[in-house]
Amino acid sequence: xxxxxxxxxxxxxxxxxxxxxxxxxxxxxxxxxxxxxxxxxxxxxxxxxxxxxxxxxxxxxxxxxxxxxxxxxxxxxxxxxxxxxxxxxxxxxxxxxxxxxxxxxxxxxxxxxxxxxxxxxxxxxxxxxxxxxxxxxxxxxxxxxxxxxxxxxxxxxxxxxxxxxxxxxxxxxxxxxxxxxxxxxxxxxxxxxxxxxxxxxxxxxxxxxxxxxxxxxxxxxxxxxxxxxxxxxxxxxxxxxxxxxxxxxxxxxxxxxxxxxxxxxxxxxxxxxxxxxxxxxxxxxxxxxxxxxxxxxxxxxxxxxxxxxxxxxxxxxxxxxxxxxxxxxxxxxxxxxxxxxxxxxxxxxxxxxxxxxxxxxxxxxxxxxxxxxxxxxxxxxxxxxxxxxxxxxxxxxxxxxxxxxxxxxxxxxxxxxxxxxxxxxxxxxxxxxxxxxxxxxxxxxxxxxxxxxxxxxxxxxxxxxxxxxxxxx
Amino acid sequence: xxxxxxxxxxxxxxxxxxxxxxxxxxxxxxxxxxxxxxxxxxxxxxxxxxxxxxxxxxxxxxxxxxxxxxxxxxxxxxxxxxxxxxxxxxxxxxxxxxxxxxxxxxxxxxxxxxxxxxxxxxxxxxxxxxxxxxxxxxxxxxxxxxxxxxxxxxxxxxxxxxxxxxxxxxxxxxxxxxxxxxxxxxxxxxxxxxxxxxxxxxxxxxxxxxxxxxxxxxxxxxxxxxxxxxxxxxxxxxxxxxxxxxxxxxxxxxxxxxxxxxxxxxxxxxxxxxxxxxxxxxxxxxxxxxxxxxxxxxxxxxxxxxxxxxxxxxxxxxxxxxxxxxxxxxxxxxxxxxxxxxxxxxxxxxxxxxxxxxxxxxxxxxxxxxxxxxxxxxxxxxxxxxxxxxxxxxxxxxxxxxxxxxxxxxxxxxxxxxxxxxxxxxxxxxxxxxxxxxxxxxxxxxxxxxxxxxxxxxxxxxxxxxxxxxxxx
Numbered sequence: 045x046x047x048x049x050x051x052x053x054x055x056x057x058x059x060x061x062x063x064x065x066x067x068x069x070x071x072x073x074x075x076x077x078x079x080x081x082x083x084x085x086x087x088x089x090x091x092x093x094x095x096x097x098x099x100x101x102x103x104x105x106x107x108x109x110x111x112x113x114x115x116x117x118x119x120x121x122x123x124x125x126x127x128x129x130x131x132x133x134x135x136x137x138x139x140x141x142x143x144x145x146x147x148x149x150x151x152x153x154x155x156x157x158x159x160x161x162x163x164x165x166x167x168x169x170x171x172x173x174x175x176x177x178x179x180x181x182x183x184x185x186x187x188x189x190x191x192x193x194x195x196x197x198x199x200x201x202x203x204x205x206x207x208x209x210x211x212x213x214x215x216x217x218x219x220x221x222x223x224x225x226x227x228x229x230x231x232x233x234x235x236x237x238x239x240x241x242x243x244x245x246x247x248x249x250x251x252x253x254x255x256x257x258x259x260x261x262x263x264x265x266x267x268x269x270x271x272x273x274x275x276x277x278x279x280x281x282x283x284x285x286x287x288x289x290x291x292x293x294x295x296x297x298x299x300x301x302x303x304x305x306x307x308x309x310x311x312x313x314x315x316x317x318x319x320x321x322x323x324x325x326x327x328x329x330x331x332x333x334x335x336x337x338x339x340x341x342x343x344x345x346x347x348x349x350x351x352x353x354x355x356x357x358x359x360x361x362x363x364x365x366x367x368x369x370x371x372x373x374x375x376x377x378x379x380x381x382x383x384x385x386x387x388x389x390x391x392x393x394x395x396x397x398x399x400x401x402x403x404x405x406x407x408x409x410x411x412x413x414x415x416x417x418x419x420x421x422x423x424x425x426x427x428x429x430x431x432x433x434x435x436x437x438x439x440x441x442x443x444x445x446x447x448x449x450x451x452x453x454x455x456x457x458x459x460x461x462x463x464x465x466x467x468x469x470x471x472x473x474x475x476x477x478x479x480x481x482x483x484x485x486x487x488x489x490x491x492x493x494x495x496x497x498x499x500x501x502x503x504x505x506x507x508x509x510x511x512x513x514x515x516x517x
Numbered sequence: 518x519x520x521x522x523x524x525x526x527x528x529x530x531x532x533x534x535x536x537x538x539x540x541x542x543x544x545x546x547x548x549x550x551x552x553x554x555x556x557x558x559x560x561x562x563x564x565x566x567x568x569x570x571x572x573x574x575x576x577x578x579x580x581x582x583x584x585x586x587x588x589x590x591x592x593x594x595x596x597x598x599x600x601x602x603x604x605x606x607x608x609x610x611x612x613x614x615x616x617x618x619x620x621x622x623x624x625x626x627x628x629x630x631x632x633x634x635x636x637x638x639x640x641x642x643x644x645x646x647x648x649x650x651x652x653x654x655x656x657x658x659x660x661x662x663x664x665x666x667x668x669x670x671x672x673x674x675x676x677x678x679x680x681x682x683x684x685x686x687x688x689x690x691x692x693x694x695x696x697x698x699x700x701x702x703x704x705x706x707x708x709x710x711x712x713x714x715x716x717x718x719x720x721x722x723x724x725x726x727x728x729x730x731x732x733x734x735x736x737x738x739x740x741x742x743x744x745x746x747x748x749x750x751x752x753x754x755x756x757x758x759x760x761x762x763x764x765x766x767x768x769x770x771x772x773x774x775x776x777x778x779x780x781x782x783x784x785x786x787x788x789x790x791x792x793x794x795x796x797x798x799x800x801x802x803x804x805x806x807x808x809x810x811x812x813x814x815x816x817x818x819x820x821x822x823x824x825x826x827x828x829x830x831x832x833x834x835x836x837x838x839x840x841x842x843x844x845x846x847x848x849x850x851x852x853x854x855x856x857x858x859x860x861x862x863x864x865x866x867x868x869x870x871x872x873x874x875x876x877x878x879x880x881x882x883x884x885x886x887x888x889x890x891x892x893x894x895x896x897x898x899x900x901x902x903x904x905x906x907x908x909x910x911x912x913x914x915x916x917x918x919x920x921x922x923x924x925x926x927x928x929x930x931x932x933x934x935x936x937x938x939x940x941x942x943x944x945x946x947x948x949x950x951x952x953x954x955x956x957x958x959x960x961x962x963x964x965x966x967x968x969x970x971x972x973x974x975x976x977x978x979x980x981x982x983x984x985x986x987x988x989x990x
Contacts, residue, residue: 087685090685122631122663128628130627134627136629154607155603156601160713212562222696239657240631
């Protein structure tokens with residue numbers, strides 16, 4: 045087939061094009077953003093992304109932190125405070141969607157508690173004084189004192205006290221995903237130890253301890269499900285129950301060199317626990333809390349979640365009770381369950397990424413597909429058109445809605461742009477280039493970036509393959 | 518048809534039931550929440566809703582505020598600070614989805630800026646001092662000062678300065694939807710004048726003033742689109758340009774008696790402007806800025822949005838420039854656009870609600886459909902089963918995914934529960950009750966709450982009708 049007829053095929057294929065209102069300006073090809081029925085793909089030239097070389101990795105930080113700073117995920121504002129840029133925001137929104145879905149599955153109800161927590165409420169639990177310098181405190185214009193909530197046991201229990209719910213309402217599971225504050229003495233590693241962060245905090249209320257234990261298992265399973273969907277190997281470690289009798293506590297960790305937490309895995313039975321549980325912090329010889337063995341392996345970890353059966357610690361303080369006819373009042377049995385959402389956002393990259401490349405759990409990658417058209421030059425107009433049509437079509441597939449963008453920086457070579465996309469961790473790249481000897485007419489090159497594989501596919505095959513491979517929440 | 522065969526029909530219809538694992542306990546009908554393929558409808562007995570009579574409306578507050586407090590939308594925490602309860606959270610999430618969609622349509626990119634804004638940055642613009650007591654200020658453990666961002670012109674411009682974007686990247690439109698803080702002297706009317714609130718703030722950057730004016734129109738149109746989707750009559754009022762020459766400003770209002778803003782409508786040409794523009798605040802006689810007429814009508818309004826062509830006010834301070842080859846540097850022309858999201862959440866109810874009933878713009882109502890089964894008693898088991906099956910089926914329709922719940926408080930009469938659902942502003946109620954003389958076998962009663970109409974429909978018709986009537990984001 046001649047190059048001429050090839051060009052004709054491309055033209056004929058552009059049937060969707062008229063909806064896109066391409067305007068060709070003298071300086072090149074510019075797409076006017078207007079309101080579309082079809083969602084047009086975003087263009088890299090218009091996106092808030094900076095491309096460039098990575099500096100030498102600083103020994104004081106972590107791979108993920110450096111990558112986030114130089115791959116347009118974060119922008120530093122103050123020590124431990126970061127602006128999340130559009131690429132990072134998309135990942136965050138997807139993470140939140142997954143968490144919301146799994147919380148919905150276990151009947152948890154989402155709400156938003158206030159950020160400003162009155163001193164009176166925090167004094168009632170004793171934590172206003174006991175929390176120390178980590179609490180950000182401030183006064184309003186009437187000199188009334190507040191802290192910026194780092195967690196919300198006080199506020200939620202204080203509210204639940206006022207309700208007289210029916211028996212069927214228990215277990216009551218209330219959660220929020222909001223910004224929390226902790227005045228860390230040494231903020232570092234970006235979002236891994238920040239002073240502002242998004243956290244999911246879930247509080248559960250049960251009528252009896254037995255029910256609360258059951259709720260505890262249900263929530264822990266939901267956590268496991270979340271990590272499974274993110275393809276993350278999570279380590280669930282037994283944590284010290286502290287001075288609240290009969291309680292349970294677990295930490296959820298991702299293993300990583302930069303992790304500041306230490307957990308201990310028993311080489312005999314596989315049980316994992318934190319230092320306190322194994323007695324590692326005492327003068328005694330450490331041992332496995334399950335089988336008693338003292339063959340323990342230390343793992344460096346990033347803590348991304350914790351669960352805690354609180355018992356009646358807060359419900360007693362705030363007089364949150366269940367009133368049963370004939371039996372009388374009993375304090376509600378509580379549980380609290382945290383998930384560091386922005387910490388997870390970075391931790392999941394820290395454990396996955398390569399030296400210069402971001403690698404996301406595929407399901408939360410900021411975009412699933414990037415389409416790269418031919419470099420400026422011979423036939424580039426047709427190929428640009430075709431790439432844009434293809435990107436639009438992919439971007440309007442049910443599965444890939446809003447997940448496709450196009451690298452329109454046609455002054456750069458395909459190779460350069462492919463390299464950039466690999467660095468951003470975009471799972472799939474489709475290349476629309478001119479015919480050359482090794483390629484068949486009408487075929488597209490699909491790069492599976494995470495598997496490092498290349499396919500030559502017809503449009504039909506391309507659509508089918510992406511429908512099969514791409515992952516969306 | 519006999520009652521017996523009617524009951525058989527109901528049984529046969531329960532083919533979906535086995536996926537739901539109904540367990541019948543002695544005290545009644547209880548559904549075990551387990552992980553389902555089909556999303557089961559939520560049950561009112563398990564939902565965070567309090568039902569009860571409204572107290573007398575306090576003259577110091579507004580209808581919507583009272584309704585929000587007594588219809589499980591808000592819980593007060595501190596003056597001007599409210600917890601948003603699950604019903605309200607669902608509405609908020611839908612509002613945010615609509616805003617996100619419309620922002621996406623105009624190519625705006627979402628991000629999150631920090632809440633803590635360093636004093637140094639706010640001093641640079643002069644606003645650390647000029648803002649006054651409304652700014653919440655605090656110190657960290659190293660005595661460094663911050664404010665809780667009430668708006669983010671400083672932080673976003675300070676960041677954009679560091680970027681060297683291509684020409685195609687402009688107009689750059691960056692927005693966030695985050696919690697803002699303002700230490701109001703007199704917080705009141707719930708979310709209408711609060712001290713913590715969710716705001717959407719968009720910042721735009723253009724290379725030239727002409728482009729910036731164009732961007733301004735595009736954003737204002739997107740705002741109009743948002744209000745249109747919410748079925749709200751928005752009043753766009755010309756606002757004073759202040760001391761920044763050549764700038765534009767508009768306020769977006771909802772007309773309401775409790776509104777603390779005043780705008781003036783020209784009875785001759787219909788133009789609307791705020792007090793400053795009409796000269797109402799000066800000693801001169803007020804006049805229409807468009808046609809010069811002095812026949813002006815005063816309207817009480819709630820401001821829900823504003824737009825402002827900022828010019829180079831902040832870009833000069835923070836040295837945010839566009840560097841054009843051959844021409845040199847020019848300061849970026851900025852615009853800022855706010856939308857009070859939680860204020861809108863309440864204002865849209867304030868202008869719509871009835872004395873004791875919430876009324877939402879249908880598209881953002883917390884749920885679209887409530888299914889009410891027969892009161893406990895004769896045949897109630899079959900009808901409860903059928904209602905649950907129907908609710909499950911509706912809840913798994915593409916259009917109604919997650920939008921259907923069931924009022925399982927079967928000790929109460931249908932009428933009582935219908936009344937409760939009307940008070941919550943649920944647009945559609947389906948009643949599954951036993952045969953009585955006026956009703957045909959196999960028919961369901963559909964109540965269109967907002968239109969106050971009742972239909973008797975077969976299951977097929979019911980599904981078709983809801984598919985047509987119900988609105989989802």
